Amino acid sequence: MTYNAFYGTIVHSISLNQLDIVCNGLLVVDNDTGSIVTMEREVEDVVKVLERLDRPYKLHRLTPQQFLFPGFVDTHAHAPQYVFAGSGMDLQLLEWLNTYVFPAESSFKSPAVAKDAYNKVVSRFLRNGTTTCSWFATIHLDACKLLVDTIEQLGQRAYVGKVNMDQNSPDYYIEPTEASLNDTREFIEYTQSKKTIITPVVTPRFAITCSSALMHGLGKLAQEHDVPIQTHLCENPNEIDFTCSLFPESKDYTSIYADHGLLGEKSYMAHCVYMTDDEIDMLAKHNTGVSHCANSNFSLHSGVCDVRRFLNKGIKVGLGTDVAGGFAPSMLDAVRSSFFASKCTLMAHRDRKQDYEHLGTAELVYLATLGGARVLGLHDTTGNFVVGKAFDALVVDLDSQGPVDLMGNETPLQMVEKFLFNGSDQSLAHVFVQGRRVAGSMSSP
Structure with a gap:
């Protein structure tokens, strides 16, 4: 009966030509259903926003080297x-x-x-x-x-x-x-x-x-x-x-x-x-x-x-x-x-x-x-982070231990591109399906 909340950079596709990169984004998952209950942009005071929730929550703050990406x-x-x-x-x-x-x-x-x-x-x-x-x-x-x-x-x-x-x-x-x-x-x-x-x-x-x-x-x-x-x-x-x-x-x-x-x-x-x-x-x-x-x-x-x-x-x-x-x-x-x-x-x-x-x-x-x-006819169920869809997601982590080297001045888009062209399974800290963690290179969050 709790929520999982992820705060940081969130990347997902809106349409064929529209890639949405949200900085200081907040995405909240209902652990009972595995579905997304809210996704907010440019959140400054994350705790204040989370206090409005009707259930206890666990907050996961993504590092500057991490971002949320659809499965x-x-x-x-x-x-x-x-x-x-x-x-x-x-x-x-x-x-x-x-x-x-x-x-x-x-x-x-x-x-x-x-x-x-x-x-x-x-x-x-x-x-x-x-x-x-x-x-x-x-x-x-x-x-x-x-x-x-x-x-x-x-x-x-x-x-x-x-x-x-x-x-x-x-x-x-x-x-x-x-x-x-x-x-x-x-x-x-x-x-x-x-x-x-x-x-x-x-x-x-x-x-x-x-x-x-x-x-x-x-x-x-x-x-x-x-x-x-x-x-x-x-x-x-x-x-x-x-x-x-x-x-x-x-x-x-x-x-x-x-x-x-x-x-x-x-x-x-x-x-x-x-x-x-x-x-x-x-x-x-x-x-x-x-x-x-x-x-x-x-x-x-x-x-x-x-x-x-x-x-x-x-x-x-x-x-x-x-x-x-x-x-x-x-x-x-x-x-x-x-x-x-x-x-x-x-x-x-x-x-x-x-x-x-x-x-x-x-x-x-x-x-x-x-x-x-x-x-697959699943676009109302998965594929991006629209509220109501299943939380099928990857926590991408481009830290120094993986195959991607960050130089410190990359834009969020460049980080996404480095993941696509240089990343590997080592770049995936956590993998979620319907809110359930099913794989990842790091221990459970």
């Missing part, structure tokens, strides 16, 4: 692939799946393998400040339930999907269509019955591995249970050619998902590197989101996604690590990779003597926090 939202990651993250990036997508991914994921038939790996990957993501993550699991129902249980125990906000694959998959890692649908239904009901901050998400791996019957069935399940849908789209030229050859009755790759009832305002697509204007317009029409996974696109030499094309159409965009296509389990890496992808796009436009604007600091913060929350 990162990772819109696309593969939990089982963490077992080989940082290795096996010598191949393009389809060969990479058959050589590395499918053998690794098939081992999750063993609950012992799943339990150990999932504890490590979720813990690692939390230490890196990912307070919300959208996970792909595997085809194994029991292991998927274990992932949900692990996330619940460790305290992350998450979307979790049981992967669906009933065609064009190895004999050792494939499922019958009806079994896939039945297990997905059971997984959805299991996750929803727990009534936690974990949401089940319908997860066809991609159209190559899903029959028309399976995709139609998954679309109906998502509608019946009112759950989101995640999958991959237009990641690699060979993938696109093969996919379209499997579904010749559809106009293009994006239309395949539309024709099977898998596009909508609760759907989001990873990658979207090679999209025609018509396909982008289709995403906008259906209010479908995009997960930009720049590290993976570089690492698997898939291509460079021009995020500006989606933003200019008003399409929801967030960032994803795409472990293990992306080698880093940190959203700071996703920010940096996205920055370099936008710089590559800028240089390509410059070579063609065309104007182009690369992603700036405000946009990068938005994409990594509030933008990702919008993609």
